[in-house]
Structure formats: structure tokens, C-alpha cells
Amino acid sequence: MYRKYIGIVTSLLKEATALEDVLLADGGEHADIASTAAFALAKREKKNPALIAKEIVETISPKAAEYGIEVSCKGPYINFVFGEQFVSDAVRAARSPDYGTLPEKTERVIIEHTSANPNGPLHVGHIRNTVIGDTLVRAFRKAGYPVDAQYYLNDMGRQIAIVAWGVKNLHYERTAGEKGDEFIVRHYVEANRIAKEKPEIEAEFDLMMEKIEAGDPETVKLFHDAVETCAEGIKETLASMNVTHDRFVRETTFLRDGSMEEVLGRVEALPNAQHEDKMMFLDLSEQGFGNRYVLRRSNGTSVYAARDLAFHLWKNARCDRSIDILGADHKLIGAQLQTTLSLIGERPPEIVTFEFVSLPEGSMSTRGGVFISADELIAETKKRAFDEVTIRRPELDEAERQKIANAVAVGAVRYDIVKVSAEKSTVFDWKEALDFERQSAPYVQYAHARACSILEKARSEGGFKENYTYSDSYEVALAKHLSRFPAVIEKVVTELRPHLLAVYVRDLADLFNSFYRFDPVLKAEGSVRDARLTLVDACRNTLSQALSVLGIEALESM
């Protein structure tokens, strides 16, 4: 609805001004949409912009009125206000069960996210990747794309060799109820500690890497089982955050099936390729890179970058759009990968990067055992949420309070991460993570629960008739915001910025709360009551749709 009206305004302005770009701007409190076209024309025609604006308004007003759009000017600004028809249609559309779903597309999308090394639990840095990635997966699906969500599993790199060495030499017992990722990280931390004390064991890691490369059966099994154990734990963590991947793709796949050798052959044919004995690297200085992009080690074993090239060709064969979510520390290798794929005539992936999450005391380190695990964060948040529910709803039984607390906690964690734009580096803050007030998921979930509660009461009082007549300013403001939801979904997938949806849904809850405060719903009478209940239902549905794209449960009661 909103997008349709923007289209109408654009074509009216184009006709009247003959401008290619009609310079639309946010109308703020003045209008639903505004144009600053008069400034541009003033320069060309050497006339007062306010005068030009006035002329334009006179020209397009009659036609705009046919759509119920009111056009006016304030100085040089041309303002458009959408009328009753727009508001009615907006609310009607927002009640559709699949509101916000965009037309089905055939373009296949692969989104690779999280892909943390299986050497330990996901920590609060990793899950920024997870939340951004999973929200994009959900947004693309909402936007009508077939999406495959993938986790690229490092099952043969140096970090994994260290884990495997630990498993082989430390003989730890897995404690009762210990998650696989927690069990594995103990080996990883200790193996690293030992290596620091006795650097000579580094040679043993190298030997294991040569053995896995060569396919030595015992080593293959050792690596495979360790990775599997850790990945099981990681999957549990992801599931607890409402995240599932369609596929876990193992790095060894591309070593064993020969595709890595194949792509390396193509890369070696490039003029940038250089050798030093067995070692091979690309000189990408002409492309603006200062360092060597190493693709073969001198001991003949392969590197991550080479397997990653093969993986991306594999993905390209299975999709039309390939999107990677990467932390800021991977920016350089991501750019080198894109450049190299372009050089061999292949489509590079689109890369979404996000800046670092650190702790107040500094960077996190799995190796050093310095991190706050995602499990720990979720558990703590659940505990806090449970206490809160118990205070607010003492009459509910424990199972019900637990259910609400879980949904609130997962929502709070996801929202806290997704609400910040990806290019900001952040410092993890317990106080903020555990805040359930405004600008949080519980705030939005609460608005949804209230809407449900009003509708439930209305049902028990005999229901209501659909009615789409609105004039009150709180009703109109809320209805107009509802109309923007599909455009927000569209923007999220074109700009690859999920935080826009977080901002949208928070504003929506704000507007609902103000409406709720000033406009009595159940106590209104006749058609006003019907129209307000209809609006509450539209709002309930839109909140629910938006929360679902954010991977947050829309609770009916809390």
C-alpha cells in the first residue's frame, strides 16, 4: 500500500516537473512523504523555489485528489498527506495472515552464516554473526526467495588439528550432561596451553595436518569424531536461539572430491600466480592488496583459502545469489576471495560484514578460554526473565512461567544484537543484555500480548464487526506505520541490513502503546469500537509477522 502510493506520488511529480529524480524526502511530522524538487528547479529556472512549489502543488492537486492524496506546500517543500482511503486499505492489508510476504521469486539464495570453528562453544561474538545471518535468512524467505542456510564446517584446519591432538593425548572423560562443544573446548584450551610451554609439539600438529590431508584413516576418524561432537553442541545452542541451518558443509568435501585441486589449477594459470618451491600464492598488489594470498603450503598441504574457493564455486552452481556473513576480522580474506573468483571469471559472493564484539576487559579468545558463551548468556537471561515473570504473573503455574521466560530471554538476546547496525563495534554489557524495557524484544512482545488480550476480551464479549474508518490521530499514525512493513522487508533484503526491521518493529510497538493509552478500545462504542478492534487486530498481526522474521516468538500472554 505504502509502496503503491509512493509510486503514485513519484509519477505525478515526474509529469509535473520532468525531473528524472523527483527528490522524495521523509515528510517527518509535516507529511507522509515530501519532495524538495522545487530547490532543483529553482536553480534551473532561476525562480524562487517557494513559488515553484506553489505552482507544482496547483498542477498536481486535482489528480492527487483522485487517490485521496492531499498536496500542499510549506515554503519550498511539497508535502503529500495520504487520506482516508489509504488508511483503510492499509489496515485491511495488515490483517492478511501473510502480511509482508512479497511475491515469490525464482532467484535461489544461499546464505552462509555462523560457520565458527568447531573447537568450542559459540560465544557472544559468534552469535552476532548468527543473529544477523538468521534474520537475513528469514527476511529473504519473507521476501519470497527460496533460501538455503548453510554452516561451513572447518573439519581439517590447524585449530581442529590442535583439538584432535588434545583428544588423542589428554584422555579427558566427558562429564555427565556435558555438551559436546564444552567437552571439546577443554581439549583445545589445554592443548594450546601445553604448546605454549613446549613449542616442540607444534610439529605434532603439523604431522596431524599432513595425515588428515593424506586421508590417513585413523586421523580422519579422530578429526571427524571431534568435529562431530563439537558441532552437536553448537547445533543445540543454535536451536535454543531459534536458528537452524539447512546444511552443514564440511571443508574436507572439497579436498576429497578434487574440486579444490581443480580450482587451484585455474588459479595457477593466472598471471598473478607465483611459486616458491611447492608454495603458491597470488600477488594481488595490482588489485590493491598488500600481502600474499597463499594457496599452497610448502609442505604440500592445502590451506583454508583454497578450500574456500572450491566451496564458493560449489555454492555458485546451486544458487543465483551467494551471501556470506563475516566478522570484521575476515574482511581482508573475504575481499581476496571475491577478487580471486572474479579473476578466474566466477561470480564472487556478496559479503555482509559486522564489527567486533569485545568484553569490557578486551577481546574474546576461545583459545585462551576468555569468552562469554552463548549458552551462558541465554541461561542467565532466562533466569532473569523467569524472576520477572514470577513477580508479574504469580498466578501462572511454573511450566507456563518457564515458557514465557524462555521466549522472552531468546527474544531479548536476539533483539539486543540485531538492533545495532552491523558496522558498529560493540562491548558486551550484562546490564544492557538483561534489560527488558523499551528498545528490547520484551517491550515489543508485550505490545503483542496486550493486543491479543484485548482481542480475547472482545471475543468473550461477543466479538466485533470489521470496520475500517479512522480519523483520530493515534489511529491514523498507527495505521500508516503498519502500511510500511512490506517496504521494510524489501529494504532489509536489498540493503542486507536486518537492523532496519528491529527499528521498525520498535516504532510500531511505540505507536501501538500510545494508541492504547489514549484511545479506549473495549470501552468505545459502536463503529468506533469495531474500527479500533480491527486496528488492534491488524497491529497484532503485523507485530507477529515482524517478530517472526526476527526469530522472536510473539507471545499471546506474558
Add this chain to the structure above:
RNA sequence: GGGCUUGUGGCUUAGCCAGGAUAUAGCGUCGGGCUUCUAACCCGAAUGCCGGGGGUUCGAAUCCCUCCAGGCCCGCCA
């Protein structure tokens, strides 16, 4: 040293790529509101040389240059 990125009230943050009307919101502070549809809420107040300087423009938080500060990267790790 080079590259990327961020800098917006005490703290956190939107807006920046596609320049326009009094710069968005939260936390915190101060003052109000539960006999009224769930107070995880609402209303009001105070708080800003939009990091500094220069430039482009009728107009700059937004574009360009420069400096300063933080983060990340520059490995035959991933």
C-alpha cells in the same frame, strides 16, 4: 607504517551510501500517572559547537580533503 571501519546529550543508539523543514529513540536524572482494555506501560522536563579544522552547495550529521581518537586487519592460522 599501510588498509578497512567507527566517532551523534553522562552512557547506548537511529539518521549518513541516494544532502533539505525545529537531529531519532532508549538508559540514567528530575516531575507526574495503576478504583480505568496486563505499569515489561504511558505523559512531561532538563541535557547536543552530530570528534576538530577546512572545502563543495541556496542548504552538510549526511558529499570531498585533512587532522585526532577507538576497533579490526596486514600469518605457509581460520
